Amino acid sequence: MDAMDVESFLQGENKNLQELSITIGQAGWMVTSTGEESWNDALEVAQNEWKRYLSDTERFALITKHLENKQLTSLQQRQLTELHHLMINQQLDPKLAERSTRMTKELVDIFNSYRPTVQNQHVSNNDIRTILETSLDPEERKQAWLASKQIGKQVCDRALQLIQQRNEEAHTLGYDNYYQMQYSAQDLDLDVVFALIDELLVQSEEPYRLVKQQIDEELAQKFHISVSQLRPWHYSDPFFQSTPAVSEWSMADYLQNDRMEAITAETFQSMGLDITDVIARSDLYPRDKKYPYGYCTAMGRTGEPRIMMSMNPSEFWMSVMLHEFGHAAYEKNIDAALPFLLRKPAHTLTTEAIAMLFGRMTKDREWITRFIKPEPNAFASHASALRGTLQREMLVSMRWYITFAKFERELYECPHTNVNERWWQLVEEIQHLHAPEDTRYPDWAAKMHFTLAPVSYQSYILGELTASQLHHYIMTNISRDLFSLEAGTYVKEQVFFPGATWTWNDLLKRATGEPLHPKYFVQQFVSSHCKQ
Numbered sequence: 001m002d003a004m005d006v007e008s009f010l011q012g013e014n015k016n017l018q019e020l021s022i023t024i025g026q027a028g029w030m031v032t033s034t035g036e037e038s039w040n041d042a043l044e045v046a047q048n049e050w051k052r053y054l055s056d057t058e059r060f061a062l063i064t065k066h067l068e069n070k071q072l073t074s075l076q077q078r079q080l081t082e083l084h085h086l087m088i089n090q091q092l093d094p095k096l097a098e099r100s101t102r103m104t105k106e107l108v109d110i111f112n113s114y115r116p117t118v119q120n121q122h123v124s125n126n127d128i129r130t131i132l133e134t135s136l137d138p139e140e141r142k143q144a145w146l147a148s149k150q151i152g153k154q155v156c157d158r159a160l161q162l163i164q165q166r167n168e169e170a171h172t173l174g175y176d177n178y179y180q181m182q183y184s185a186q187d188l189d190l191d192v193v194f195a196l197i198d199e200l201l202v203q204s205e206e207p208y209r210l211v212k213q214q215i216d217e218e219l220a221q222k223f224h225i226s227v228s229q230l231r232p233w234h235y236s237d238p239f240f241q242s243t244p245a246v247s248e249w250s251m252a253d254y255l256q257n258d259r260m261e262a263i264t265a266e267t268f269q270s271m272g273l274d275i276t277d278v279i280a281r282s283d284l285y286p287r288d289k290k291y292p293y294g295y296c297t298a299m300g301r302t303g304e305p306r307i308m309m310s311m312n313p314s315e316f317w318m319s320v321m322l323h324e325f326g327h328a329a330y331e332k333n334i335d336a337a338l339p340f341l342l343r344k345p346a347h348t349l350t351t352e353a354i355a356m357l358f359g360r361m362t363k364d365r366e367w368i369t370r371f372i373k374p375e376p377n378a379f380a381s382h383a384s385a386l387r388g389t390l391q392r393e394m395l396v397s398m399r400w401y402i403t404f405a406k407f408e409r410e411l412y413e414c415p416h417t418n419v420n421e422r423w424w425q426l427v428e429e430i431q432h433l434h435a436p437e438d439t440r441y442p443d444w445a446a447k448m449h450f451t452l453a454p455v456s457y458q459s460y461i462l463g464e465l466t467a468s469q470l471h472h473y474i475m476t477n478i479s480r481d482l483f484s485l486e487a488g489t490y491v492k493e494q495v496f497f498p499g500a501t502w503t504w505n506d507l508l509k510r511a512t513g514e515p516l517h518p519k520y521f522v523q524q525f526v527s528s529h530c531k532q
């Protein structure tokens with residue numbers, strides 16, 4: 001088979017996949033916009049069409065064969081690789097695939113319907129959250145925290161079975177385990193990623209210890225106990241994923257609804273990135289039955305992304321808005337001449353990096369001063385604390401991501417007999433939390449992502465590191481001001497425009513002169529903290 005045959009084969013694939021993808025994009029949009037059952041059915045039909053198309057074993061064999069062709073151009077090679085990654089997950093024996101779909105659905109149902117109890121009274125997850133954020137009564141906190149883990153017991157056995165099932169699926173496709181298979185399908189090298197994570201752990205260990213010590217001392221004082229008496233329920237988040245701000249200031253006072261649109265548009269416009277057309281296509285405000293979270297969709301990669309959100313004037317939604325419009329600015333500026341398979345961000349982690357870079361701005365003094373324009377006297381006393389807040393937030397959430405990723409890898413690679421105890425060992429080692437007295441309870445399984453969003457946390461870790469590396473490069477080589485035309489032109493040309501022409505790490509090497517390295521994250525959120 002010669003290069004011309006490959007080219008016409010790829011043309012057909014690009015055309016078919018784009019058509020299927022547009023139908024999914026439209027149905028998905030309508031489901032979240034209306035909450036109507038009929039759109040849900042249409043979405044399911046469209047998704048099944050997509051899966052059926054990708055499950056074709058003969059075409060998959062052909063792609064595998066094409067990939068061995070030494071005459072391929074680099075664009076053909078990249079398209080075939082993307083196609084291979086898309087198809088590998090759909091190559092399962094239908095009986096096996098059907099079993100894991102059923103097991104997943106059972107778990108979704110339990111997560112959706114389970115109501116925890118405190119002293120035989122049903123409580124909601126919001127009740128638990130409110131107690132952990134506000135209660136000063138240690139016993140009440142402990143009961144709420146334990147309640148947040150009750151679901152773990154309900155799902156643990158099923159979760160372990162599903163993991164085993166996924167491993168069996170991976171075996172049939174020639175992989176050691178499911179974790180390894182997903183890394184391969186995501187173009188990630190396990191050794192490279194975990195070497196980065198280990199390096200990050202070492203470099204951030206001392207600064208994390210300092211930040212954690214500060215948080216612990218504040219909590220010990222608040223609850224009138226010693227630091228050694230602190231247990232997981234004294235923290236405001238059940239998994240210590242996040243931590244409250246160092247000082248509270250109310251951004252919400254400056255964020256009436258239409259101002260948030262203007263602030264977002266001005267932010268991107270300052271970099272020469274026009275997103276007013278995206279705002280016009282988007283659905284931003286809450287309605288009855290509408291999807292309550294936020295997402296950006298590429299709508300079949302036609303260069304017309306749009307955003308679904310249910311925002312209200314708050315710092316939280318301001319950050320979500322900047323994050324989602326970061327994704328949209330990326331999608332909109334990808335080279336329109338690229339074939340469908342490559343007209344997308346280089347990687348999930350790359351588009352997350354861009355989104356995170358913008359999402360972080362609600363804690364950035366310069367951005368707030370320039371775009372929120374707070375009353376200077378009201379803002380002055382909080383401005384200096386913002387840096388500390390962002391550093392805390394970054395270090396605490398990064399440790400959580402790493403704990404999750406390390407434990408998840410072990411779940412697939414070396415099934416432990418003492419899986420629950422192992423969870424607490426890692427939590428103590430990485431997050432430095434004191435375990436509760438009883439570590440035999442499946443606390444880990446209360447985190448839905450272990451079962452329902454497998455092998456995805458590494459994208460957050462790598463995304464944060466990439467955001468910091470790009471930020472550092474811009475500050476050092478392009479412009480001291482991120483919100484300048486120079487910085488905008490740089491991201492547009494070096495990051496957005498090439499789409500998936502290069503792999504994520506090649507793109508980063510071209511854009512910053514070196515492959516991904518954790519030192520820029522460490523510099524950005526760690527070094528100056530030590531000096532304080």
Ligand SMILES: [Zn+2]
Nearest residue numbers: 323327352355
């Ligand atoms: Zn995102």
